[in-house]
């Protein structure tokens with residue numbers, strides 16, 4: 001079993017300013033794993049996608065709380081859970097297809113999930129209509145010291 | 154996020170220099186400002202310059218796709234100019250480069266007029 005090394009929980013409102021706040025926060029949290037610049041960029045982008053989805057789709061024209069749970073594990077992985085209690089997704093599989101969007105008139109490209117999937121190692125989406133959506137993302141950090149094995153340093 | 158819009162002398166090319174982070178929050182203002190200038194000048198080509206963009210998520214793809222549609226309506230083209238590597242990755246992942254070609258320009262070779270000084 002891998003062990004949790006550090007954990008942070010935050011709750012913030014679904015205001016669009018919090019898109020940049022949340023990704024900056026996750027970056028700061030991930031620093032203890034000494035990530036490479038490109039890894040930080042991947043994490044930032046994936047977090048921005050998930051939080052933006054909660055704001056623009058989950059809470060649409062309403063305002064609600066977004067809960068974020070961050071963990072680092074002793075196998076050098078970063079765990080990110082982002083949860084909203086918004087409208088939820090009826091068909092998750094369909095929603096995750098590249099270019100699928102329910103908001104084309106707002107210039108959404110339908111690529112958020114595709115970006116999360118390709119920039120992180122693991123992506124898990126759980127959703128229930130009118131209850132909300134939970135996105136879990138995990139990424140193993142190679143880091144500037146170049147850890148490659150499964151073993152801890 | 155700042156935006157600096159420039160137009161070449163014969164008013165056929167519109168340049169939009171983006172500076173900072175592109176996300177859902179900032180793209181709304183970028184879109185409005187660029188579109189205003191497309192409507193005003195009806196350029197043949199729109200160059201969106203990404204060299205000073207430090208972060209971009211899929212909102213940036215939506216921004217390029219939206220401008221592509223708008224320029225297409227008036228028979229013009231869109232170019233993605235000087236994207237740094239991390240931005241280029243997102244562009245290539247989305248395939249938006251099939252609509253708007255990625256170009257690298259050292260500097261704008263022609264004389265340009267500044268229309269607007271980047272507002273916050």
Ligand SMILES: Nc1ncnc2c1ncn2[C@@H]1O[C@H](COP(=O)(O)OP(=O)(O)OP(=O)(O)O)[C@@H](O)[C@H]1O
Pocket residue numbers: 049053054055057058059084086087088089095096100101102103107108109110111112113114133211212215
């Ligand atoms: N948190 C959420 N709550 C409700 N619906 C969601 C949520 N996240 C995603 N969706 C639904 O899944 C679709 C696909 O999401 P995805 O992020 O891939 O694309 P998008 O947000 O529409 O466009 P882009 O992310 O490229 O701007 C959305 O259009 C929306 O219908």
Ligand SMILES: [Mg+2]
Pocket residue numbers: 049052053108111112113211
């Ligand atoms: Mg999205």
